[in-house]
Amino acid sequence: MPNSDPRSAEVGWPACTREPRPWRPSGRGTRADRTLTEISVSLPPKIAALDAPLSGPLAARMEQALREVAKLDAEHGPTLDALGALLIRTESVASSKIEQIDASVDDYARASHGVKANPAAVSMVAAAEALQTMVDSIRHGADIELSSILQAHKRLMAKDEALADRAYAGRIRDMQNRIGGSDHSPRNALYVPPPPETVADYLDDLVAYLNRDDIPVLTQACIAHAQFESIHPFTDGNGRIGRVLINTVLRRRGATTHVVVPLASALVAHRDRYFDLLDHYRDGSVAPLQDSFAEATRITASESRATAVRLAELPAEWNEQVGRVRAGSATSMLLEILPSQPVLSAEDACTAVSAAESSVYSAIERLHATGVLKPLTDRKRNQVWGATAILDELDDLGKRIAAAAS
Structure with a gap:
């Protein structure tokens, strides 16, 4: 101070x-x-x-x-x-x-x-x-x-x-x-x-x-x-x-x-x-x-x-987590929208990604299995998902600022 x-x-x-x-x-x-x-x-x-x-x-x-x-x-x-x-x-x-x-x-x-x-x-x-x-x-x-x-x-x-x-x-x-x-x-x-x-x-x-x-x-x-x-x-x-x-x-x-x-x-x-x-x-x-x-x-x-530096690093980290992803696939398109839309429902994902609904759901499951996405509700239909690393960064940013101000 x-x-x-x-x-x-x-x-x-x-x-x-x-x-x-x-x-x-x-x-x-x-x-x-x-x-x-x-x-x-x-x-x-x-x-x-x-x-x-x-x-x-x-x-x-x-x-x-x-x-x-x-x-x-x-x-x-x-x-x-x-x-x-x-x-x-x-x-x-x-x-x-x-x-x-x-x-x-x-x-x-x-x-x-x-x-x-x-x-x-x-x-x-x-x-x-x-x-x-x-x-x-x-x-x-x-x-x-x-x-x-x-x-x-x-x-x-x-x-x-x-x-x-x-x-x-x-x-x-x-x-x-x-x-x-x-x-x-x-x-x-x-x-x-x-x-x-x-x-x-x-x-x-x-x-x-x-x-x-x-x-x-x-x-x-x-x-x-x-x-x-x-x-x-x-x-x-x-x-x-x-x-x-x-x-x-x-x-x-x-x-x-x-x-x-x-x-x-x-x-x-x-x-x-x-x-x-x-x-x-x-x-x-x-x-x-x-x-x-x-x-x-x-x-x-x-x-x-x-935080800005951390967010810029995330796409590369996600690619490592998920493994090889075909360009233009539902998984690839979903990864592209996550930085600007880190919280989305399954319905949101289907609207944003130009692919068959089944492909989008498969992409969500893949990103969930690799830790890129986490479920935020217990719904069986239209589940809400969050980009794990971005939500963690949101929490961490507030804590870092508070700690530095102490």
């Missing part, structure tokens, strides 16, 4: 202010809950026209981290279709774990093909869809729009188990929320976001900040994220959508054109520290957050490059 204190030269970022607001008790909970009539809400500064302080050494670290991202994107993004999908999965899995939503890589793969046995895995797949929705929305340098953020939230929450939260999918909250506190009131809450009537104005201000082109890219990404978390505009899903904004900024500013940087894997390694950094931001101290993002970006870009 950085060996200097980034707060030493920091000046000039406004803290959240606090303001008393009336609270109507629900009549439930303890006596303290039932008698609470006033709360203190936080009002973040408007940031559309603000410039964050940035010392020379910190600016250099952030710029170096961004160069590592650009190198990853330029060297490996255009040639490895699997890398983009793999990094989106890695980021979405880790982002969900920050919210204490946990599932295995295999569960995630199953959920991506409609198996709903594990709600946490279904939630992770929804997080990946939300991230893809946002990244796709700003192709060709388009501005980030509030409608895209709402659409991403809708994708995230549309299948949520909680009916109340599903009803608010893609909608700004119209109620007072909080982080922590009692089950029945904001009493002793860790953070009480701004009142619901202020949220739309705050989001307009945030979108204006997101679309500026005169701010250092990584600074823009981390401050936009922290501001979004401070606004907390949704009833649920704020953390995951807020982290989606990080890669959205990187894509819009041209720092990436192909890949997603799985920063959440580094952040989840120190979950409590991550939340402390957001608290520092709300107190007017942005440099610790900038410094942490620089280090997380450097680590994730480096480990993602290692």
